Amino acid sequence: MKKKRIASKILWVLSSLTLIxxxxxxxxxxxFSFSNNKYGSSWEGFTLKWYxxxxxxxxxxxxxxxxxxxxxxxxxxxxxxxxITAYGLYKLNFRGKQFLRTSILLPIVFPSVVTGSALxxxxxxxxxxxxxxxxxxxxxxVFCSPLAVFIILGxxxxxxxxxxxxxxxxxxxxxxxxxxxxxxQLLPAIMASAMxxxxxxxxxxxxxxxxxxxxxxxxxxxxxxxLRFGATPVINTIGTLFVSITMLGMVLVYFVQKMGKSNx
Amino acid sequence: MxxxxxxxxxxxxxxxxxxxxxxxxxxxxxxxYKDYKVPQSCMDxxxxxxxxxxxxxxxxxxxxxxFENFTKEFGVKIVRDHYADTEEMVxxxxxxxNTPYDLILGAGPSDAVRLHKMKLLKELTHAWLPNMSAYLxxxxxxxxxxxxxxxxxxxxIFYTTYTYNAKYVDENDPLMGSWGxxxxxxxxxxxxxxxxxxxEAFGAALxxxxxxxxxDNEKELMEAKALLMAQKPKLAAYDSWPSRLLKxxxxxxxxxxxxxxxxxxREKPEIKGIMPKEGTYYAGNxxxxxxxxxxxxxxxxxxxxxxxxxxxxxxxxxxxxxxxHKHTMEFMSDEMKAWPGFVIDEAYQRKCDTFEMRLxxxxxxxxxxxxxxxxxx
Numbered sequence: 001m002k003k004k005r006i007a008s009k010i011l012w013v014l015s016s017l018t019l020i021x022x023x024x025x026x027x028x029x030x031x032f033s034f035s036n037n038k039y040g041s042s043w044e045g046f047t048l049k050w051y052x053x054x055x056x057x058x059x060x061x062x063x064x065x066x067x068x069x070x071x072x073x074x075x076x077x078x079x080x081x082x083x084i085t086a087y088g089l090y091k092l093n094f095r096g097k098q099f100l101r102t103s104i105l106l107p108i109v110f111p112s113v114v115t116g117s118a119l120x121x122x123x124x125x126x127x128x129x130x131x132x133x134x135x136x137x138x139x140x141x142v143f144c145s146p147l148a149v150f151i152i153l154g155x156x157x158x159x160x161x162x163x164x165x166x167x168x169x170x171x172x173x174x175x176x177x178x179x180x181x182x183x184x185q186l187l188p189a190i191m192a193s194a195m196x197x198x199x200x201x202x203x204x205x206x207x208x209x210x211x212x213x214x215x216x217x218x219x220x221x222x223x224x225x226x227l228r229f230g231a232t233p234v235i236n237t238i239g240t241l242f243v244s245i246t247m248l249g250m251v252l253v254y255f256v257q258k259m260g261k262s263n264x
Numbered sequence: 265m266x267x268x269x270x271x272x273x274x275x276x277x278x279x280x281x282x283x284x285x286x287x288x289x290x291x292x293x294x295x296x297y298k299d300y301k302v303p304q305s306c307m308d309x310x311x312x313x314x315x316x317x318x319x320x321x322x323x324x325x326x327x328x329x330x331f332e333n334f335t336k337e338f339g340v341k342i343v344r345d346h347y348a349d350t351e352e353m354v355x356x357x358x359x360x361x362n363t364p365y366d367l368i369l370g371a372g373p374s375d376a377v378r379l380h381k382m383k384l385l386k387e388l389t390h391a392w393l394p395n396m397s398a399y400l401x402x403x404x405x406x407x408x409x410x411x412x413x414x415x416x417x418x419x420x421i422f423y424t425t426y427t428y429n430a431k432y433v434d435e436n437d438p439l440m441g442s443w444g445x446x447x448x449x450x451x452x453x454x455x456x457x458x459x460x461x462x463x464e465a466f467g468a469a470l471x472x473x474x475x476x477x478x479x480d481n482e483k484e485l486m487e488a489k490a491l492l493m494a495q496k497p498k499l500a501a502y503d504s505w506p507s508r509l510l511k512x513x514x515x516x517x518x519x520x521x522x523x524x525x526x527x528x529x530r531e532k533p534e535i536k537g538i539m540p541k542e543g544t545y546y547a548g549n550x551x552x553x554x555x556x557x558x559x560x561x562x563x564x565x566x567x568x569x570x571x572x573x574x575x576x577x578x579x580x581x582x583x584x585x586x587x588x589h590k591h592t593m594e595f596m597s598d599e600m601k602a603w604p605g606f607v608i609d610e611a612y613q614r615k616c617d618t619f620e621m622r623l624x625x626x627x628x629x630x631x632x633x634x635x636x637x638x639x640x641x
Contacts, residue, residue, distance in 0.1 A: 038531065039508040059344075117359060124360050131360070214318045214364050215343040225323040225346030227505055232324075 026243055033236035040233030050233040054241075060234055063222040067202055070133065070218060074140040074201040079194045081141065082148020083186065087178075089149070090156045104150075107143040115143060116210030123211060131213030139211045140201045147200065148193035155189035297573040297591050300394030302565055309561035310340060317562040319344045320353060321369035327582040334569055340562050349504070350375050357384050362556035366563040369419070369551045373619040374463070376416035376550050377409050385415045386553040392564035393417075395571035399589045404548060409621060418548020419570055420523075420585035423605045423616070424464055425544055427525035430534045432516040443472035443540045446519060447491055453498045455516040457509065460502035462636035463623060465492060467545050468519055477545045477617035480628020489635045496639065510535060522605035526584030529603070537604050543615030549585060 033051075036044040054060055089101055107115055119139050123129045129138065163185065167177040205220040212221060223235050315338075319331075323346035331342050347353040350371045357363055361384050379385050390397060396417060404418050405411075426446060433452065439445040446456060446468060458465050467477040469488035479485060500515050509515040510528055525537040553563050569575055576589040580596070586606050587593055593607070601607050608616075622628050 039511055041508060041512055120359055124362065131363075210359070212345075214345060217345050222323075222346070225348045227348045 026239070029236045029239040030243065033233055033240045035233065037233070040236045050237045053232075054234050054237045057234060059217075059222065060219075060238070063217050063219045064238065066133075066216060067219040070136055070140060070208075071198050071202040073137050074144055075194050075198050077137075078141045078144035078197050078201075079148045079190055081145045082193055083152055083190055085145065086149045086152035086156060087182075090153060104146045106146075108146050112143075112204075112206035115139075116207040119207065120210045131211060132216045135211040135213065136208055136216060136218070139207050140204065143204075143207060144197040144200055147196055148190075151193040151196070152186060152189045155186060159185065297399070299572045299574075300398055300568075302392050302394065302568050306389075306392040306561050306564055310338070310559075310565055313559045313561055315340045315562070316559050317342045317566055318364060318366045318557075318559065319369060319566075320347060320365040320367070322346060323348075325370060325583060326579060330570070330575060330578060330582075333575075334566060338565060338569075340565065354378060357554055358382065360556075361554075363554060364556045364558050365554050366557040366559040367551060367553055367566060369549075371550045371552070372422075373407070373409060373416065373418075373547050373550050374624050376552050377619075377621070378624060379552070379554070380410075380415045384555050386555055386557055386560060387414055388417065388553065388567075389560075389564060392561065393568050393571070395568045399571050399573065399576070399591065401588050401590055404588050407548075407619075409619060416548075416550050416552045417567060418550055418588045420549045420580060420583060420587055421546055422549055422585050423522045423539065423544055423546045423608070424459070424467065425520065425522050425525070425537055425539055425605055426468075427510065427518050427520045427528065427535060427537050429510065429513060429516045430536050432513070435536075441538055441541050443468055443542055446517065447472055447495050450498065452517045454500050455514075456499050456518065457501050457503045457506040457515050458495070458499055458519045459521075460504045462632050464519065464545070465502070465639075466632055466636070467617075469495075471540065471542045471544060471617075474542065478620040478623045478628070480622045480626060480631070482627075482631060485628070485631050485635060489639065492639050502640070521585075523583050523585035526603055526606075530584075539604050539608075539612065543612070543617070545618065546613075546616050547619045548588060 031043070032040045034046055034048070035042065036047045036049075040050075085104070089097065116139070119135070119142070123131065123135050123138075129135050164177055164182050167181045168174065172180065203220060205224060208218055209221055209224075212218065217225070219238070226232060226235070317340050319342060321344060331344070334340065335342055345365075347356070353368060353371065354375050357379060361382075376385070390413070396413075400413075400417070405413060407413075410416055426443075428445075432455070433445075434440070437445060437451075439448055445452075446458070458468070463477075466479075466485065466488050469491040470477055470479050470484060473484065473487055473491065475481070475484045475488075479488075500509070503509065503518075505524075506515055506518040506520065507524065507528055510518055511532060522537055522539075525535065529535045529537065551567065553560060557563060570579060571589060573589065573591055573595075576587060576592045577595045580587045580589075580592050581600065584600070584603070584606070586608065593601075596606070
C-alpha cells in the first residue's frame with residue numbers, strides 16, 4: 001500500500017516536471033513577446049510594438065508566407081505520394097519490394113546535411129531545377145513522403161480488408177472502392193501524417209538552407225540569420241501566434257466533437 | 265490694401281526661406297563633395313539586366329533606409345538574403361559556384377581571397393566606380409593581397425578588441441587595456457566569452473604574447489595554444505555574437521569587434537570598448553561580386569552609391585566601424601569620435617596587424633587548424 005503511494009508520488013512529480021519542461025518555454029515566449037526588452041529575454045514592461053513590427057516588417061512577413069506556402073504544398077503532395085506508395089507496397093507483390101521499402105527510409109535516416117548537399121549538387125549539376133520554390137518543395141517532398149508512407153503502412157497492417165473485398169465483390173470498381181471504402185478508413189492515418197509533415201516542412205532549416213535560391217529565405221533561415229544581433233522579439237510574436245492558433249484549433253475540434261457526440 | 269501688404273510680405277518671407285534652405289543644404293552635410301555619377305554605359309546595362317539587385321549580407325546590420333533610398337533613386341529592386349556567418353556564405357558559394365547573388369557585403373579579406381583563388385569572383389569594373397576611385401583612401405587601394413582592388417573592396421574597417429561592462433569589471437585593474445585581462449587571473453571566471461573563430465582566438469593570444477596576429481611560427485603558436493587552453497575553463501562560451509549575453513549581464517567581458525560593441529554601448533552606456541595596448545587586428549569589411557551574378561552593373565551602381573559621401577556618412581554613423589572614405593570622418597559626431605577604435609592614431613596603427621596570406625594558407629594555417637581542434641575538444 002505504502003509502496004504504491006510512493007510510486008504514484010514519483011509518477012506525479014515526473015509528469016509535472018515533463019509538463020513544466022514542455023510548457024515553460026512556450027509560456028516564456030508568449031510572455032516575452034509582450035516585453036519591452038530588445039532581445040526578448042527578460043521582462044521590461046508591457047508593449048505591443050513587436051506585434052506592430054511583425055505586421056509591418058516585410059522581411060518577416062515574406063519569410064512567413066514563403067514557409068506557409070512551401071509547407072502547404074509539401075503536405076498535399078507528400079501525403080498523396082505517401083498514400084499511393086503505401087497502398088502499392090502493401091497490396092502489390094513485385095521483385096525488389098523489400099529493397100524499395102527499406103530504401104524509402106533513406107531520406108529519414110540520412111543526416112540532413114548529406115541529403116541537403118546531395119540535393120543541391122543534383123539540382124545544379126545533373127537536372128537543372130531552378131533554386132527557389134521548386135527546389136525547396138521537391139526537397140521537402142523527398143524527406144516528408146517517407147513519413148506518410150510509414151504512418152499509413154502502419155494503419156494498413158491493422159486494417160480489416162474484408163470491407164474492401166466485400167465492396168469489390170459487390171461490383172464496385174477498384175477506384176470507386178478506394179474512394180468510398182478504403183480511403184475513408186485510412187483518413188485518420190492520412191490526416192495524422194499531414195499533421196506531422198506540416199511542422200517538419202515548416203521547421204526544416206538544414207536541407208532548405210542548401211537548396212534555397214535567391215530571395216527564397218524561409219522563416220527558419222531568417223531567424224537563424226538574425227543571430228548576430230540576437231534574434232528580435234518579433235520571433236517571439238510569431239511563436240505566440242502559432243501557439244494560439246494551434247490551441248484555438250484544438251479547442252474548436254474538441255467542441256465540434258463534443259457537439260457531434262451529444263447530437264447523436 | 266492691407267491684405268495686399270500682408271500677401272507681399274508672405275511672398276518675400278517665403279522666398280527668403282526657400283533660399284536659406286537651399287543655401288544651408290548646399291553648405292551643410294556632405295554636399296560639398298561631388299557625387300560622381302556612373303557612366304551612361306553602366307546605367308544602360310542596369311536597365312538591360314532588368315533593374316534588379318540580389319544582395320547577400322548580414323541581417324539588421326546596415327540601415328534599411330540606405331537600401332530603400334537606392335531603390336527610390338535608381339528604380340532598382342533589391343532582394344536581400346542573409347547569412348549568419350561568413351563561413352556559411354563561403355560554403356554556399358563553394359557548393360554552388362553559380363549562386364546568382366550580385367553582391368556580397370560584410371565579409372573579410374580572408375573570405376575574398378579564398379573565393380578569388382577558387383575563381384568564384386568577378387573582377388570589378390573601375391570605370392563604373394568613379395566615387396570609389398575618388399574617395400577610397402589610398403592605403404586601401406593598394407592592399408598587398410589585391411593591389412588595385414581587382415576583386416574586392418572594403419566599405420569600412422573592423423578592429424578586433426574586447427568589450428566590458430563597467431558595472432562589474434574593475435576599470436582600475438592593472439590589466440585593463442591589455443589583452444591580459446582576458447587571459448590572466450580568475451576574477452571574471454564564467455563571465456567571459458571569446459570569438460568562436462580560430463584566427464581571432466589565436467590572434468588575441470598571439471598579440472598578448474607580443475607576436476604577430478598572422479604568425480605561422482610553431483613555437484609561437486604552441487605558446488598561444490597553451491594560453492588558450494588555460495583560459496578555456498574560465499570562459500562562459502566561445503561565442504562570436506555575445507550581444508544578448510552582454511546586454512542581459514550574463515557575461516561581463518567579451519572578445520568582440522569594435523563596431524558591434526558600439527551598437528551595444530548606444531543602448532547600454534555601462535558597456536565600454538577598449539583598444540588593447542599590445543595592438544590588434546584590423547581589416548576591411550569586404551564586399552565582392554560572385555561569379556554567378558546576373559546583375560553586375562547594378563552591383564557596381566550600388567558600390568558607387570555607398571561611396572557617395574552622404575551615403576557613406578549615413579552608413580558609418582549607423583554601423584560604428586571606422587570609414588575607408590576619405591571625407592566621412594569630417595562629418596562624424598564628437599560622441600562617435602570619442603568611442604575607442606573609431607579614430608586611430610598612427611602610432612597605435614603601427615602596433616596592429618592586418619590580413620596576410622599566411623593566415624589562410626601554408627604551414628601556419630595547418631597547425632592552427634590542428635591546434636584549434638584540440639582546444640575545442
